[in-house]
Amino acid sequence: MNAEIRDESNRRWDEPFGGEPLDAETVARILAVPSFADIRAEDFPDRLPLYDIIANDGRLRSYKRGEVVIRKGDYGSSLFVILEGGAVGLASGAADDRILHGGSRSQKSWWRSIKQLMTPGKAPEYRPPRLRVVKDKAAQQEEELDGLGTVDIDDIVANNRTFALHEREVFGELAALTRTPRGASIFASSDDTLMFELRWQGLRDIRNWSPNFKQRIDALYRERGLVNRLRECPILQHVDKDAFDEIARNSLFETYGNADWTHRFKRAIGEQADTGHIIEQEQVICEQGNYVDGLLLLNSGFARITERVDHGERTVGQLSRNDVFALDEVIEIIEGHPDVTLKTGLRAIGYVDVIRIPTSMIRKHVIQGLPAKFRRETVVAKSDGQEELRQGMTDFLVDHRFINGEKAMVINLDRCVGCDDCVRACATAHHDNPRFTRQGYTYGSAMVVNACMHCTDPVCLIGCPTGAIHRQEGSGSVVIDDSTCIGCATCANSCPYNNIKMVDIRDENGDYVLNSTGHTIARATKCDLCFDQLTGPACVQACPHDALTRINIRDTKKLLSWLG
Amino acid sequence: MAWLNGILNKSVLINLAVASVVFALFYAWNTRYDLALRDVQYFNGWTLAACIAIMMLLTLRKRMVILPFGRVRFWLLVHYYLAILTVGAFLVHTRFKLPDSLLEWVLWSLFVLVAVSGIFGALISKYIPPKLEAHGERIMxxxxxxxxxxxxxxxxxxxxxxxxxxxxxxxxxxxxxxxxxxxxxxxxxxxxxxxxxxxxxxxxxxxxxxxxxxxxxxxxxxxxxxxxxxxxxxxxxxxxAGLLRLWPFLHLPPTYALLVIAVVHVILAYAFSARIG
Structure with a gap:
């Protein structure tokens, strides 16, 4: 048997980004680009040479004029460098919804779905031999490189506010570094535009080992990130471009909490059944009654709004990306009440990035024309009948940090008969390997199931050495590429909710596949939201009693309405 | 009877009304055939068979969950409302009388068992989950x-x-x-x-x-x-929870037995009848 087939252990660069590693000449050309020119190869460890990172984690892409390079709103995980030609960027507006909002492109065909249903079950966690997977992968990559579509570039430039990107310029670093959606759409502006695309694990490693590169990319991130973030903020939508620049110059980046919050959180949540102690671990950003020092805009992460009650703190709400804090107080100060202090406190849930916009900037550029809906916005629900429910539910969702979940699986226990059709459907969709068990934390009739929630901030991605766990372009679902997972369990340990499971893979006879040292080979597995199925999540399809849904946990209104 | 109020909401009442109208149409059609001196047993018999066949699609849908044929919830609702029509069609087909031969008794008994167990299952599926929820921690x-x-x-x-x-x-x-x-x-x-x-x-x-x-x-x-x-x-x-797990065993095996006996019934009906119309 071929050695490649026998050895099923995945390694870092088993599958180069471009199918084949880049040649020496191309690598040298890329390293000559200004952004890469001051990277010193000797800064890199022997196991992670700079040359190999560029050669394996990068690929060349050619575009024709008008071809879409990246789409605004897609979850991108790579950085681009223009080697030849140029590009045009469109930050706002949609030139063509059909092109700029493409759906998932990796769904199975009807034929493949029927074939999957007809194929008899194999051993649990069976994996086909590597050679076959590599062939499938190559076909898939070819399909991916087909492109995202083409637009009329002249029409876009004529009818929209665009910006130009020239040879040797870098873009896409923001989404790749922050695991967030692309902030702009980019189109090739000339025929034979050649770009170098570096996938995020390569970008991360170069940034980790090269101080010069880190400095350059971070500066770019701050420069573009701050203005982009301010533009995205709903309360600044009426502000003009020049004002944005001034606000950006005067604003401050601040960070709170601990970047390594996952392990502390997992320890704390396991300590006792009650979660009242969790709040004590969260760093205070602002205390109730403090001086109002500008408006806070959440750049990333989550924060808990609190109100003092007797000897404790009550959670009255939570903030996430693009939400603001202390707007009411700032407005009151501007309206002539200088003695106003903060009416509520703010704590960092995990790790939080905030932008502090000075009161003077709000007075000068924001207050005039600010839509009425943002003023005197109350966070606390006033309805007596529902407040108790919402308070308990809020505590439950915030203390367990479920608010991170974009597509959390919630079961309504008032309707669930325990038939396990959801688990069976999951097994059907994953070759007889269910990716969740019907258990989890409960509050009232809601059970948040131990299934991947496809988090807003997927911390499981951070440590993956090969980038096997990644956001799917387009949908943003967090998925694991089985053919590049090396089974290190970093993601499983990083998941704050224990929703990633490690499994030992087997061959067609049901025997464990062993590596060259005789040990079993592990792979990380989790709910992938059935991203490749025609139906979407099979669990939702299968529930006969409408007792299961996938929901954004921060949409409490929808959640409560669904729970009934 | 608060749970009954929970079951009989607006959409359920609308669906019941639609099912009643469909049944009334079927009954009128059947009566028309009867008045025309045609053998209505074939008409209402095949209607009954068609209803049962469509209800069986629920099982098929559950097995083909990765194909986009609509949510199982929808198919269960179809199953429920079609069940009402099926019971009606069955009563019409039996001419509201008890059977008079052994095979028909078996067929009749199986149908009754399937129908009763189905209604029982539908009711306990609504009634037991809130009862479990109200009693304390829900355990797998x-x-x-x-x-x-x-x-x-x-x-x-x-x-x-x-x-x-x-x-x-x-x-x-x-x-x-x-x-x-x-x-x-x-x-x-x-x-x-x-x-x-x-x-x-x-x-x-x-x-x-x-x-x-x-x-x-x-x-x-x-x-x-x-x-x-x-x-x-x-x-x-x-x-x-055990009762929720048990009731399908009262519903599914009799259903398959019913199908087998129904096929025998159809064969015998055609073999021994002089069809009119």
Whole structure:
């Protein structure tokens, strides 16, 4: 048997980004680009040479004029460098919804779905031999490189506010570094535009080992990130471009909490059944009654709004990306009440990035024309009948940090008969390997199931050495590429909710596949939201009693309405 | 009957009205055929067979869950409302009379069993989940034996511990009553109709020995009382969740038997009839 087939252990660069590693000449050309020119190869460890990172984690892409390079709103995980030609960027507006909002492109065909249903079950966690997977992968990559579509570039430039990107310029670093959606759409502006695309694990490693590169990319991130973030903020939508620049110059980046919050959180949540102690671990950003020092805009992460009650703190709400804090107080100060202090406190849930916009900037550029809906916005629900429910539910969702979940699986226990059709459907969709068990934390009739929630901030991605766990372009679902997972369990340990499971893979006879040292080979597995199925999540399809849904946990209104 | 109010909401009433209209149309059509002196048994028989065939699609849909044919929830609703039509079609097909031959008796009995078990399943699927939810922590059915075993071990350890201290009352009660109570699922029927009598009986037995105990013994009694209450909740979950698991076995095997006998019935009907019209 071929050695490649026998050895099923995945390694870092088993599958180069471009199918084949880049040649020496191309690598040298890329390293000559200004952004890469001051990277010193000797800064890199022997196991992670700079040359190999560029050669394996990068690929060349050619575009024709008008071809879409990246789409605004897609979850991108790579950085681009223009080697030849140029590009045009469109930050706002949609030139063509059909092109700029493409759906998932990796769904199975009807034929493949029927074939999957007809194929008899194999051993649990069976994996086909590597050679076959590599062939499938190559076909898939070819399909991916087909492109995202083409637009009329002249029409876009004529009818929209665009910006130009020239040879040797870098873009896409923001989404790749922050695991967030692309902030702009980019189109090739000339025929034979050649770009170098570096996938995020390569970008991360170069940034980790090269101080010069880190400095350059971070500066770019701050420069573009701050203005982009301010533009995205709903309360600044009426502000003009020049004002944005001034606000950006005067604003401050601040960070709170601990970047390594996952392990502390997992320890704390396991300590006792009650979660009242969790709040004590969260760093205070602002205390109730403090001086109002500008408006806070959440750049990333989550924060808990609190109100003092007797000897404790009550959670009255939570903030996430693009939400603001202390707007009411700032407005009151501007309206002539200088003695106003903060009416509520703010704590960092995990790790939080905030932008502090000075009161003077709000007075000068924001207050005039600010839509009425943002003023005197109350966070606390006033309805007596529902407040108790919402308070308990809020505590439950915030203390367990479920608010991170974009597509959390919630079961309504008032309707669930325990038939396990959801688990069976999951097994059907994953070759007889269910990716969740019907258990989890409960509050009232809601059970948040131990299934991947496809988090807003997927911390499981951070440590993956090969980038096997990644956001799917387009949908943003967090998925694991089985053919590049090396089974290190970093993601499983990083998941704050224990929703990633490690499994030992087997061959067609049901025997464990062993590596060259005789040990079993592990792979990380989790709910992938059935991203490749025609139906979407099979669990939702299968529930006969409408007792299961996938929901954004921060949409409490929808959640409560669904729970009934 | 609050649960009945929960079931009969606006959309259910609309769907019932639609089902009634469809049945009325079927009945009118059937009557028209009858008045025209055509053999209506073929018409209403095949209508009945078609309804059953469409209802069977629910099972098929569940197996083909990765194909986009609509959510199983939709197919279950179709199944429910079609079931009403099917019962109507069945009554029309049997001319509202009891059967008069062995095969027809078998067929009739199977149909009744399938229909009754189906209605029973639909009702308990609505009624039991909120009842389980209201009773305390919901426990996975498969894990109940594990928890029950843990409780039994703890209870026995508590009884043994009391003997070491020279207190016989708890150990005696354990031998007489509690050992059996913790050994397996108990009071299933009582739990199905939410009776607290069996639990009260065991708790009374515990209270009756309290006067013989010192402080350490009383502390053990409190612990034992907690174990008894936890076990009672497990039995409640086991009884009710078990019923939810059991009822498909009353519905599905008779359904397949019904299909087989129905095929025989059709063959015989065609073989021995002189069809008119």
């Amino acid at each position: 059915f498969e894990r109940i034996p594990v928890f029950r075993n843990q409780l039994a071990i703890e209870a026995e350890a508590l009884a043994r511990e009391s003997v070491k201290d020279g207190t016989a009352s708890i150990a005696k009660l354990y031998v007489d009553v509690l050992g059996n109570f913790f050994a397996g699922p108990r009071n299933i029927l009582a739990h199905l109709h939410s009776s607290h009598v069996p639990l009260a009986r065991v708790l009374d037995e515990l209270s009756s020995i309290e006067r013989y105990l010192d402080d350490a013994g009383k502390a053990r009694l409190v612990k034992m009382r907690e174990l008894v209450e936890t076990k009672d909740n497990l039995d409640f979950q086991y009884a009710n």
